[in-house]
Amino acid sequence: MAELTQLETKLAEVMGLAQAATDSTEKVKQLVEDDEVKQTLERMRDEAAETADRCEQLASRLEGKKTALTDKARETKSEAQEMMRTYLSDDVDGLDGLEFLLMAEAGELGHVEIVGAMNEQAGDPEVRELVEWAKPIQERHFWATREASLKLAKAEDALAAH
Ligand SMILES: [Fe+2]
Secondary structure (H helix, E strand, C coil): CCCCCHHHHHHHHHHHHHHHHHHHHHHHHHHCCCHHHHHHHHHHHHHHHHHHHHHHHHHHCCCCCHHHHHHHHHHHHHHHHHHHHHHCCCCCCHHHHHHHHHHHHHHHHHHHHHHHHHHHHHCCHHHHHHHHHHHHHHHHHHHHHHHHHHHHHHHCCCCCCC
16 A cells, blocks of 8 residues: 655544544534534534545545545544543533543644644645645634633532532
8 A cells, every 4th residue: 555654644634533523523512501512513513524525635636645545544533533432431421522622622733733834844735725724723623612611611510519
């Protein structure tokens, strides 16, 4: 199988994390009761799906490497899903879900930025376009998740028994 460059590997990781995020945002949405937070998570899910699509389109233009890249993405996706299963076992609530998403979204943002930094050498215009599109969206996902988790935290009865 074709060997991936470092940049292509990181791109595959962005793709896999976005694929996993379509599931994790949906899962957390089901744990949350607040309508505004549910809507935020829905939008994040749609944008994660679009990110995965855009990565896939980019991958299909990489002659001969599409399979290697999608395989790597699948590997990253299943690692992220395993982490979610570990973190969100039975008996979790919406705030637990958002705490998991805080890590996941920070990871997504970091990976998009890493792709951008690596592409400064490679100078691929399509990768640059993807990063310029995805970075502000991921920044918003992280901050929106943070806001949502603090909103739910304030609504908790802090002194109640756990
Ligand atoms: Fe995200």
